[in-house]
Amino acid sequence: xxxxxxxxxxxxxxxxxxxxxxxxxxxxxxxxxxxxxxxxxxxxxxxxxxxxxxxxxxxxxxxxxxxxxxxxxxxxxxxxxxxxxxxxxxxxxxxxxxxxxxxxxxxxxxxxxxxxxxxxxxxxxxxxxxxxxxxxxxxxxxxxxxxxxxxxxxxxxxxxxxxxxxxxxxxxxxxxxxxxxxxxxxxxxxxxxxxxxxxxxx
Amino acid sequence: xxxxxxxxxxxxxxxxxxxxxxxxxxxxxxxxxxxxxxxxxxxxxxxxxxxxxxxxxxxxxxxxxxxxxxxxxxxxxxxxxxxxxxxxxxxxxxxxxxxxxxxxxxxxxxxxxxxxxxxxxxxxxxxxxxxxxxxxxxxxxxxxxxxxxxxxxxxxxxxxxxxxxxxxxxxxxxxxxxxxxxxxxxxxxxxxxxxxxxxxxx
Numbered sequence: 001x002x003x004x005x006x007x008x009x010x011x012x013x014x015x016x017x018x019x020x021x022x023x024x025x026x027x028x029x030x031x032x033x034x035x036x037x038x039x040x041x042x043x044x045x046x047x048x049x050x051x052x053x054x055x056x057x058x059x060x061x062x063x064x065x066x067x068x069x070x071x072x073x074x075x076x077x078x079x080x081x082x083x084x085x086x087x088x089x090x091x092x093x094x095x096x097x098x099x100x101x102x103x104x105x106x107x108x109x110x111x112x113x114x115x116x117x118x119x120x121x122x123x124x125x126x127x128x129x130x131x132x133x134x135x136x137x138x139x140x141x142x143x144x145x146x147x148x149x150x151x152x153x154x155x156x157x158x159x160x161x162x163x164x165x166x167x168x169x170x171x172x173x174x175x176x177x178x179x180x181x182x183x184x185x186x187x188x189x190x191x192x193x194x195x196x197x198x199x200x201x202x
Numbered sequence: 203x204x205x206x207x208x209x210x211x212x213x214x215x216x217x218x219x220x221x222x223x224x225x226x227x228x229x230x231x232x233x234x235x236x237x238x239x240x241x242x243x244x245x246x247x248x249x250x251x252x253x254x255x256x257x258x259x260x261x262x263x264x265x266x267x268x269x270x271x272x273x274x275x276x277x278x279x280x281x282x283x284x285x286x287x288x289x290x291x292x293x294x295x296x297x298x299x300x301x302x303x304x305x306x307x308x309x310x311x312x313x314x315x316x317x318x319x320x321x322x323x324x325x326x327x328x329x330x331x332x333x334x335x336x337x338x339x340x341x342x343x344x345x346x347x348x349x350x351x352x353x354x355x356x357x358x359x360x361x362x363x364x365x366x367x368x369x370x371x372x373x374x375x376x377x378x379x380x381x382x383x384x385x386x387x388x389x390x391x392x393x394x395x396x397x398x399x400x401x402x403x404x
Contacts, residue, residue: 004240004241004402005207007398007401007402008398010401011394011397011398011401012378012389012394014394014397015377015378015391015393015394015397016378019377019378035380035381035383036378036380038206038387039206074397074400074401075400075401075404076397076400076401078400080396080400089291089294089295090292090295092291093291093292093295094392103393103396103397104400105396105400143403144396144399144400144403167403168399168400168402168403169399170392170395170396170399172392175217175221176214176217176218176221176238177238178237178238179237181237184399184402184403185240186395186396186398186399186402187214188390188392188395189217190296190372190374190390191217191305192213192214192216192217193372193388193390194282194284194305194307194346194372194388195213195216195217195276195278195305196209196210196213196388197346197370197371197372197386197388198276198277198278198280198282198306198307198346198370199209199212199213199276199277199278200206200209200370200386200388201345201346201369201370201386202277
């Protein structure tokens with residue numbers, strides 16, 4: 001298992017490579033990546049070599065080859081079945097986020113405790129009341145849950161997802177959630193992100 | 203300067219302590235924090251001791267004291283003047299996010315290139331067309347920019363914020379942005395977050 005910080009940097013490198021590929025840039029050096037990843041070129045080279053050998057020339061890494069190398073090693077090309085809990089503004093924005101499908105995340109179901117909202121949603125994704133979460137997650141073999149409910153409801157939703165056997169959670173709610181180690185939790189908490197930013201600014 | 207990973211964990215610990223304080227929990231051990239932070243208790247104790255001495259008893263750290271200790275060291279209690287560029291769904295949701303003000307981030311101005319949207323926004327925050335960004339950021343001494351525009355516009359907005367002398371950027375757009383080192387950039391990119399999650403899930 002790679003250190004978490006290495007894993008995170010590799011995912012960020014992957015994203016930069018995607019942009020380079022779109023811009024038809026063929027080669028990238030660890031120095032080029034430095035600016036986008038906010039790590040030193042030494043760290044970046046270490047991270048890349050941590051997942052095996054990959055060709056590097058005087059001009060740097062081949063963009064397409066390095067992207068494939070990282071993607072395969074981190075299993076980023078596998079399709080993941082996901083559900084979205086909470087269909088408010090953040091949840092609604094996520095449903096519309098086009099790149100999600102392209103990135104291998106297939107949202108199978110949406111949940112909200114407002115039944116009227118469930119009926120009103122204009123989306124191709126099936127939406128259900130929250131009390132059906134356990135059944136739906138199990139029967140559709142959903143492995144990823146995206147939590148976009150208010151803070152006070154987050155832990156309860158997380159517990160339900162855990163009970164349904166979910167493997168990973170992306171938490172957009174502003175509170176941290178506590179779950180057994182077998183469930184991987186990634187928080188997108190922009191208050192914390194703003195604080196990290198502020199702390200780095202000094 | 204603390205290592206970035208330490209800084210990030212301390213900000214996450216700070217957030218957990220806020221929740222504990224609300225729940226009237228008085229003491230917290232590094233073992234308790236382990237579950238929320240997803241780092242070992244050894245790492246957590248190292249991170250905390252990296253910012254100076256703080257009291258610890260058999261029951262653990264005093265929640266309020268540790269929170270104050272981290273907050274003061276990372277200057278989290280300082281008011282920061284921020285602006286928001288892009289008033290679409292994500293930007294709109296951010297404007298309504300109540301905890302932002304409480305957390306020391308004061309949104310002084312909003313920007314959008316859709317002038318009709320600028321006129322229609324129902325918010326107490328003054329909104330302007332994007333071409334006024336340079337003047338407004340300078341004249342209001344805004345130090346933080348939040349980018350919530352589509353990917354293809356992100357770098358251009360980042361360049362304008364940089365030109366206006368911004369110190370830090372929180373980037374919600376799905377593409378990475380490249381800026382001189384003096385500007386601190388923090389990305390909230392949920393595609394990357396989902397990938398990190400997927401990579402950790404294996």
